[in-house]
Amino acid sequence: MRLAHLAVEEPSVALALVRMGMEQHAIMERVYCGNGxxxxxxxxxxxxxxxxxxxxxxxxxxxxxxxxxxxxxxxxxxxxxxxxxxxxxxxxxxxxxxxxxxxxxxxxxxxxxxxxxxxxxxxxxxxxxxxxxxxxxxxxxxxxxxxx
Structure with a gap:
C-alpha cells in the first residue's frame, strides 16, 4: 500500500513503475513469445x-x-x-x-x-x-x- 500511495503522491514514481512494467513485459514477450x-x-x-x-x-x-x-x-x-x-x-x-x-x-x-x-x-x-x-x-x- 505504501508504494501505491507514493505513486499517487509522486507522478514520477508512477511513471517509473509503468516504465518498469513495460520493460518487463517486453522482455517476457521476447523470451517466451518468439514464435516466429x-x-x-x-x-x-x-x-x-x-x-x-x-x-x-x-x-x-x-x-x-x-x-x-x-x-x-x-x-x-x-x-x-x-x-x-x-x-x-x-x-x-x-x-x-x-x-x-x-x-x-x-x-x-x-x-x-x-x-x-x-x-x-x-x-x-x-x-x-x-x-x-x-x-x-x-x-x-x-x-x-x-x-x-
Whole structure:
C-alpha cells in the first residue's frame, strides 16, 4: 500500500513503475513469445535472459578507496533441464537438444567434457555470440556483411 500511495503522491514514481512494467513485459514477450523465431534463437534468448537475471550488484573500492558499484555476472546458467526449457518455450525436448548443440557448435556455449552430465548446467563461452544468435543472426557473418 505504501508504494501505491507514493505513486499517487509522486507522478514520477508512477511513471517509473509503468516504465518498469513495460520493460518487463517486453522482455517476457521476447523470451517466451518468439514464435516466429527459430528454436536456436529462442533457446539463446532464454539463456541470455537467465544469465542477466543472475547479475548481482557488488560494491568494491576504487584506487582512492571510494565505493564503486559494479555488476558481477555469472557465465553459467544453472537450473532448468532441457525439458523445462522445452516446456517454457513450447518446443519439443529433441528440438531443444539440437538448439543447444548448435549453440555449442557456434561457440556460444561451452561444449561439455565427453561423458559429463550437463542437462541442468549451461556454461556461456561467448556472451556476444549468444546475443547475436538470440537475435536470430548468424554469428559467422560480420556486422558489416549483415546489412547488405
Amino acid at each position: 523465431d527459430s528454436p536456436v534463437a529462442r533457446v539463446a534468448a532464454l539463456f541470455e535472459y537467465l544469465m542477466e537475471k543472475r547479475s548481482v550488484p557488488k560494491i568494491i573500492r576504487d584506487g582512492k578507496g571510494q565505493p564503486v558499484v559494479t555488476v558481477s555476472t555469472s557465465t553459467t546458467v544453472d537450473g532448468p533441464t532441457q525439458l523445462d526449457v522445452a516446456d517454457a518455450l513450447g518446443l519439443g525436448r529433441a528440438t531443444v537438444e539440437k538448439a543447444i548443440a548448435t549453440l555449442r557448435t557456434e561457440g556460444a556455449l561451452v561444449a561439455p567434457a565427453r561423458g559429463a552430465r550437463t542437462n541442468r548446467l549451461y556454461e556461456i563461452r561467448d556472451r556476444s555470440v549468444l546475443g547475436v544468435m538470440a537475435l536470430g543472426l548468424d554469428p559467422s557473418v560480420g556486422p558489416a556483411d549483415r546489412d547488405t
